[in-house]
Amino acid sequence: MGLLERLAPHLPYMRRYARALTGEQSAGDAYVRASLEALAAGERSLPPHLTPRVALYHVFHTIWDGTGAQLEARNDNGAESGDASGRLMRIAPRSRQAFLLTALEGFNPSEAGQILGASAGEIEMLISEAQGEIDAELATEVLIIEDEPVIAADIEALVRELGHKVLDVASTRKEAAEAVARATPGLVLADIQLADGSSGIDAVKDILGRFDVPVIFITAFPERLLTGERPEPTFLITKPFQPETVKAAIGQALFFHPARPKVAA
């Protein structure tokens, strides 16, 4: 089987990975092209014990690691943008590779290790490092709108575990409005049915009328959000919740929400 037949099916994904890794399609394509040329010239070969897809990513890695990663380290790349691409670029090159290979490209840790020339243990370490960097990148101030004290305390604890600061816990629409008048949160976690009969949906609409902020509804009554009056942008988690589900939703909501200017601590 020739190179074309073996590698062509994997090129769309290779380009996606290269784009995510380098922050630009043109730069990503340049590294993919260089990898293919090195293969064609016989300067690199596909390790025969690897599947074609893993082997292709491995060759790309040897090319990018010797040039792109080095350039990036020297130039700091000016990656100041507050969108998801900018956030990716602020993860250190090697942990970014481990993160993208597993979470974006769907390789298992052993395949990611074959691609990067690392042991499974190193990949696990890199994944943990990436998470630490992502958590630090996303750290913000959170407003919790929740009238049940026990649930509010659980939510507060998991928000703090992620490295965020809890600005306030509001139990009514009025308290929520007062809280955002005092300080601007970077994330809102909201129940729907509040203590005085007021609605978390209305509280969130008040807030979104003033500024843009990611919102996650945590509710035992999800159907109330499915009636078409759900404000955007919002995420929905159903009670009773698994803490790790809430944490994953918080990370997802923050990673893809444009960063707000950093507030001095």
Added chain:
Amino acid sequence: MKDDGKPRQPTPPVAEPTLDEARLRQQAIGVKLRHMFDEIVNEPVPQDFLDILRRADDKGGAGGKG
């Protein structure tokens, strides 16, 4: 909700996530990244990429055995 009967440990301010938890949280971001990059996967691969490989095949098996 998450009452498993075990006594609650005091939570450190920033807990180190377990590997499973880190992977779960990264998968949640990965799903949306895939969506964000859908367009790249669906567009045609640049013709010159395919030409490089085709030329190598025509020259005869450079870059690894099939």
